[in-house]
Amino acid sequence: MYNLNFIDTKYKPKNELIAEYHVEPYRIDFRKACNHIAGESSIGTWTDIGTLSKEMFKRLKPTVFSIKKDKIKIAYPLDLFEKGNMSQILSSIAGNIFGMKSVKHLRLIDIDFPKELVRSFKGPGMGLEDIRNFTKIKDRPIAGTIYKPKIGLTDKEQAKLAYRIYKAGIDFSKDDENLCSMRFNSFRDRTVRILEVIDKIKDEEGRNVIYVPNVTAPYEEMMKRTEFVYEHGGKAIMMDILTTGFSAHEALSKDFRKMIIHGHRALHGALTRDKHEGISMLVIAKIARLLGVSSLHTGTVVGKMEGTKEEVSEINDFLKSKWFGLKRVMPAASGGLHPGLIPLVMKYLGNDLIINCGGGLWGHPDGYEAGVKAIRQSIDATMEGISLRDYSKNHYELRRALEKWGS
Amino acid sequence: MYNLNFIDTKYKPKNELIAEYHVEPYRIDFRKACNHIAGESSIGTWTDIGTLSKEMFKRLKPTVFSIKKDKIKIAYPLDLFEKGNMSQILSSIAGNIFGMKSVKHLRLIDIDFPKELVRSFKGPGMGLEDIRNFTKIKDRPIAGTIYKPKIGLTDKEQAKLAYRIYKAGIDFSKDDENLCSMRFNSFRDRTVRILEVIDKIKDEEGRNVIYVPNVTAPYEEMMKRTEFVYEHGGKAIMMDILTTGFSAHEALSKDFRKMIIHGHRALHGALTRDKHEGISMLVIAKIARLLGVSSLHTGTVVGKMEGTKEEVSEINDFLKSKWFGLKRVMPAASGGLHPGLIPLVMKYLGNDLIINCGGGLWGHPDGYEAGVKAIRQSIDATMEGISLRDYSKNHYELRRALEKWGS
Numbered sequence: 001m002y003n004l005n006f007i008d009t010k011y012k013p014k015n016e017l018i019a020e021y022h023v024e025p026y027r028i029d030f031r032k033a034c035n036h037i038a039g040e041s042s043i044g045t046w047t048d049i050g051t052l053s054k055e056m057f058k059r060l061k062p063t064v065f066s067i068k069k070d071k072i073k074i075a076y077p078l079d080l081f082e083k084g085n086m087s088q089i090l091s092s093i094a095g096n097i098f099g100m101k102s103v104k105h106l107r108l109i110d111i112d113f114p115k116e117l118v119r120s121f122k123g124p125g126m127g128l129e130d131i132r133n134f135t136k137i138k139d140r141p142i143a144g145t146i147y148k149p150k151i152g153l154t155d156k157e158q159a160k161l162a163y164r165i166y167k168a169g170i171d172f173s174k175d176d177e178n179l180c181s182m183r184f185n186s187f188r189d190r191t192v193r194i195l196e197v198i199d200k201i202k203d204e205e206g207r208n209v210i211y212v213p214n215v216t217a218p219y220e221e222m223m224k225r226t227e228f229v230y231e232h233g234g235k236a237i238m239m240d241i242l243t244t245g246f247s248a249h250e251a252l253s254k255d256f257r258k259m260i261i262h263g264h265r266a267l268h269g270a271l272t273r274d275k276h277e278g279i280s281m282l283v284i285a286k287i288a289r290l291l292g293v294s295s296l297h298t299g300t301v302v303g304k305m306e307g308t309k310e311e312v313s314e315i316n317d318f319l320k321s322k323w324f325g326l327k328r329v330m331p332a333a334s335g336g337l338h339p340g341l342i343p344l345v346m347k348y349l350g351n352d353l354i355i356n357c358g359g360g361l362w363g364h365p366d367g368y369e370a371g372v373k374a375i376r377q378s379i380d381a382t383m384e385g386i387s388l389r390d391y392s393k394n395h396y397e398l399r400r401a402l403e404k405w406g407s
Numbered sequence: 408m409y410n411l412n413f414i415d416t417k418y419k420p421k422n423e424l425i426a427e428y429h430v431e432p433y434r435i436d437f438r439k440a441c442n443h444i445a446g447e448s449s450i451g452t453w454t455d456i457g458t459l460s461k462e463m464f465k466r467l468k469p470t471v472f473s474i475k476k477d478k479i480k481i482a483y484p485l486d487l488f489e490k491g492n493m494s495q496i497l498s499s500i501a502g503n504i505f506g507m508k509s510v511k512h513l514r515l516i517d518i519d520f521p522k523e524l525v526r527s528f529k530g531p532g533m534g535l536e537d538i539r540n541f542t543k544i545k546d547r548p549i550a551g552t553i554y555k556p557k558i559g560l561t562d563k564e565q566a567k568l569a570y571r572i573y574k575a576g577i578d579f580s581k582d583d584e585n586l587c588s589m590r591f592n593s594f595r596d597r598t599v600r601i602l603e604v605i606d607k608i609k610d611e612e613g614r615n616v617i618y619v620p621n622v623t624a625p626y627e628e629m630m631k632r633t634e635f636v637y638e639h640g641g642k643a644i645m646m647d648i649l650t651t652g653f654s655a656h657e658a659l660s661k662d663f664r665k666m667i668i669h670g671h672r673a674l675h676g677a678l679t680r681d682k683h684e685g686i687s688m689l690v691i692a693k694i695a696r697l698l699g700v701s702s703l704h705t706g707t708v709v710g711k712m713e714g715t716k717e718e719v720s721e722i723n724d725f726l727k728s729k730w731f732g733l734k735r736v737m738p739a740a741s742g743g744l745h746p747g748l749i750p751l752v753m754k755y756l757g758n759d760l761i762i763n764c765g766g767g768l769w770g771h772p773d774g775y776e777a778g779v780k781a782i783r784q785s786i787d788a789t790m791e792g793i794s795l796r797d798y799s800k801n802h803y804e805l806r807r808a809l810e811k812w813g814s
Binding site: 041042043044045046047048049050051052053056057059060079080082084085086087088090091092094095096097098099100101102106108148149150151152153161177178180181182183184216217218219220221222240242243244245246247248249250251254264266267268269270271272273274277278279303304305306307335336338358359360362363364367368405 | 457
C-alpha cells in the first residue's frame, strides 16, 4: 500500500541534516521499515495520498543512503526544517517514528547538523574558556561538589557549609537537582546567603569560586530566579535541561549570555539508557550545546551512573571540539565519585572537566572539610603523576578517604 | 556501605505523592535496589553522609510501602516537592534514578498526585466541554484531519484545501508536527489564510469549525505565534508538548486561558514504548492535564501507532475523569486511521473524542472531499448502530474507502 521509496545507497549527501538510527523492524522487512522511518519523519504517511506531487516529493524527500546491518543513515533536505527551531527538528526526526508499530526498536544514535543549521543556534554565551578565565584555574580539573543531603538542609545551614567547604579548597558547589524553592529552604534566601559567602571568599582570599543555584522551575519563575541571581552578582545557574525542556533552555540561554549555565540532565536515562531505544546521550549533548549550556553532566565512567568509557569520552570530545564557531562546553563528571576514583576519571576524561563529588565529600569519615582536602589532594597527586597510594602516605585526609571507599 | 532503609510494607500513606515503578535490579538484591531508588529520588545518595540528621531523615524520607513482584509503590512526603513546579517533581521522582547502575530496567508506571499538588497547577483553560460548546457538536466524535503531506504544501495550497474539506464536512483540521514556519509556507501567512477560511465557513454555514496551527517553536516565538493566532480570531493552537518541554507548556497554557491547546506528543515513544523502561503514557497524560492541554493525542488502538486497548482506554478515562476540579481533556485518536477503523475506535474509546484521519482522508481513491464524506458517513453509521457494510450500500464514498483500506 505504502510504496514510496526513499532508499538510494549510492546517494552522496551534501549540505543536509544526517540522522543515524538503529532499526529493528516489526513484522515487515528491513527496507520497508527504512521507508516507513524516512517517510513518517518527513513527507510520507502510511498510505499514498493525492496531495503529494512528484515535484514536492523530489524536492523534499529524504534519502536513506547508508544501510549497515541494523544501522542506517538518512539525509534530510534542509527545507524540511525551520532554522533555529530545535523542537521542530526533533518533532520531525525524533518524533512519531518512535511510536510506529512497524518498528520493534528504534534509536536515534547521532545527528550530523550541517553548518547552516548549527549557525541558526546561538550556542553557549559562556563556555569552557570563560569558566577557566573566571576561576583562573588553568590546567587542573575544577573541584566541585553537590550539597548533600540532596534536600533537607535549611538555607542557613547550607550557607554555613558553603563557607566551610570553600575555605577548605573547593572551587565549585551546586544545588542538587531536586532542590529548588522548598518550604524550609527558599530559592531567594539560599541564593542571597551563599552569594554573600562567595563575596567573602573573594575578599579573604581573592579566589573566584562558583556557586550554582538550581533555577529549574516553570518558565517565568525560572527567568525571574536567574535574573535574581544575576542582580545579586551570581555568575552561574543550573537548569535541568530535560525536565524543563528544550524551548525554555534556549530562552534562558538567549537572555543570559553572561551567565554560566550548568546543564543537569535528570530524566535522560529514560531516553538514553537502553541502547536499542530512544536517543543517545551524544545527541542530547549536541542539542544542549546548540541551545547554549556552558557545562554539562555527561557521565563518570566509574561512578554510580551508567555510561561506558567510549560513550562518555565521545561526548566529552564533542563538547570540547571546534564546531562552526560555537563556544566549547565544559563537561561535568558527577555521580558516585570519591577521591579514590579521580585518577581514573582524569585518565579517561582529561583535565578539562568539573569533577563533582557529593557523597564522596560529605561522607568523608572525618567530615566535609577533610572531604574537600582529600579531593584536592587526589587531583594534585594525579596532576603530578603520583599514585594515590604514594601520595596518601603524607596526606592524611586522602588516606582516610581511601580507607573508606577504596581506589 | 549504603544502609538507609526506606522499606516499610505496613506503612499506610496519606497526603503524599505516590509513584509506582517497575524495577529490575542489576547485580544487587531487589530490596537494596528499592532503597537506592527511594534514596536517589529524595534525600539519599550512594554513601552515608554526615550532614543528614536523624530528624531530617525522619521528616523527609519516602517510604516503599508496597512491593508486588517487580512493581513497587513509594510514598513521598510533600515537603520534598515545590508546588506547581513540574520540572522539580520530575527531576526528583523521574530523574537520576533512570541512570543508576544498580537498576537494569526501571519504569515510572503511574503517579498519584494528592489534591494539594494537583491544585498547585492550573490545568486546562479550555477543556472537553469548551470544545463541545464551541463546535456545538454534542454527541458524536469530532471529525478531524491533519494536512498531508506533512510538509510540502504552500500556505496558499493549504488554505484552498482547508476550504474544500470544511465545505465537505470536516470539523477540525490541524498542521502536522513538522510543519512550523517553513521557507515555502510561513506560519503567519498560513494562519491568516486559513483563519479567513474559518470565517468564510462561519458566514456561509454558521458552523464553528476549528483550525489548529502548530506553534511549536523556541519559547518567545511560540508565544508570539500564539498571540498572532489569538489576535486573528483563532480559537486553537497545537504545541508539541515533549519537544518544546514542560516549562514552556505550562507558560503557554497560563498565558492563553481562552485558547484550545491541542497537545501533540512527538518523541513520546522514546520514553513510553518499552514497557520495562522510561515513563508510561498515562504519566505523561497526567502531567499534560496538570500543565493545561485541552486535547491530547493518546493513541488509536487500531492504527499505525502502538498502544494497547487497555492502555489507551485507561489514559482516555483519566483525561475525561473528575480530578479535583481541573477541567476535563478531550482525547484525540490519530495515526493510521481511515473510515473502516472508526467503528472500532469508537467502540474502544467512546464518543468524546477527536478522530483524526490524515492519510485516511487525503488518500481516498476519489480525492479528499470524498475522503471527508467517507469519514462522516462512518461516524454517522456508528452513531446509528449500523454496520459499515450495510451503510456503505447507500453511501458511495464510504464504500470506496472500504474497498481501498478494508474495515
